[in-house]
Amino acid sequence: MKDKEKLKDKRFKIAHREAKIGVVLVVINFMLWFGFAYGLGSGDPASYNYVFGLPEWFFYSCVLGFIVMFFLVVYSVKFLFKEVPFEEEEERGNQV
């Protein structure tokens, strides 16, 4: 029983850490999105700068912001996330 509890503790620790990473990513996502959109886009629309034909605020906030978030997500999953078994006994490492 004690061993089982320990295994659970360990899995929960991983799960909790990954949930926190999720929260951090959302905060970064929001800051990129909000900062670029209203930081660059709050002036007179007639005097916007353009990147690849798109208004600067839109390019950085929505297009680049998406790409940056995608790579942050890939990085987090590849290097920070750990695989854990879900079932206690059966099916461990049984990949199809």
Added chain:
Amino acid sequence: MNWQVIIPLLLFLVVIFSIGFWASRYVRSTDSFLQEYFLGDRQMGGFVLAMTMIATYGSASSFIGGPGVAYTKGLGWVLLSMAQLPAGYFVLMVLGKKFSIIARKYKAITLIDFLKERYKSNAVVIIAAVSIIVFLFSSMAAQWVGGARLIESLTGLSYTTALFLFAVSVLFYVIIGGFRAVALTETVQGVVMLLGTIILLVATIKAGGGISNIIQELVAENPNLVSPYGAERDLTPIYVSSFWILVGVGVIGLPQIAVRAMSYKNSRGMHQAIIIGTFVIGTIMLGMHVIGVFARAILPGIEIGDKVMPTLTLEVLPPFLAGLVLAAPMAAIMSTVNSLLILISSAIVKDLYLNYLKPNASEIQVKRASFWVTTLIGISVILFALSPPDLLIWLNLFSFGGLESVFLWPIVFGLYWSKGNKYGAISSMGVGMGSYILFDRLYPNALGMHTVVLPVLLSLIAYVIISKMTHKYVLSSNLHLETNG
């Protein structure tokens, strides 16, 4: 009728049907009907998991309603729609592992099974089941209407005929195939949605003579179309940001999404799903809403928002490709409807019928009940959709907000806060649902934010305060039970 457009759509339906047939073999041969029919036996791998989440989440409003609003409001609405990006990674990261481990431990098949085991309270089960039935039913009706309108505008059939055509095709494969059919058809539908978005985006940019050209035409018409504030400068930063609760992080509280966070095979699948999901949802949301804005430069003067996307597709693409692209919204609608249908059915059969009406029902009785309930819900939604309410997007969002106010905190604290208890959960659900309905009726968009924000905050406060207040009482009554038992 334009057969060149209709043939690819029919082909798409044939593929979906065959999957339903194929999946029904599993339903017939399984030794655990409930787990198979409502959860697909927890067999989903990463790609299927990502696609089923996105396809369930992406609905008529992503392909029809949303681009229509973007058409009138401009790039500001695209900015708002990008609040949906976290739905691709946040749900699985936060619910992900803990939910899977605990759901297996509890042997939970539905979200409500989890709540029932966690809180040990009939009131929680009943409030949860009723909110799922009420809110998702209205959401499903909205999608049904969207599907029928789409078929109507593409084929020239009458609304009623279109509605029946759409309903019969969805009901057929859901009823026979259950969750496995839903998840697998959604995978196909998700791929169709992604490809459709990319094809249409490229064709639209080409038809408009390049991005620069399109944007400059919009600036010439009204410079505010390319600002983050919307064409009428009515999109305030606080309003737009509040959508991060509704369509971003709050998505955790949507039962149709949460149930998918416990239906997959292993953690490797979940990791893949996070990566694929983020990419696909970002591409679809950015792509479709940009298409809506760009459409204004190509086809000015469309009055009904819902017509923007179909009209544009027929304008900028050759007929056969147009048929393929128009299968995308069809896929989006079908994939949302089928998940909701199976979820409502599970709430009635698994959570109400088996818990309260007939706890000892035999396998055959459960099977029969599941098929009949699924069929009856399907038919009643059709009746509802025959005289449809107008604003598709808002009806759909209404149920999003309502469900999030009810479920968000009982799920999140249920997983991460051991002191949270049933009194906290009940009051949080009651306050969430009650205040959402009141705010929506009496003071919508309170303080300049979307209506969902305050009810979600209030239900958070209710959960924490009541759980803390009753903590000692719960502890002592548990102790009492243990010493007695």
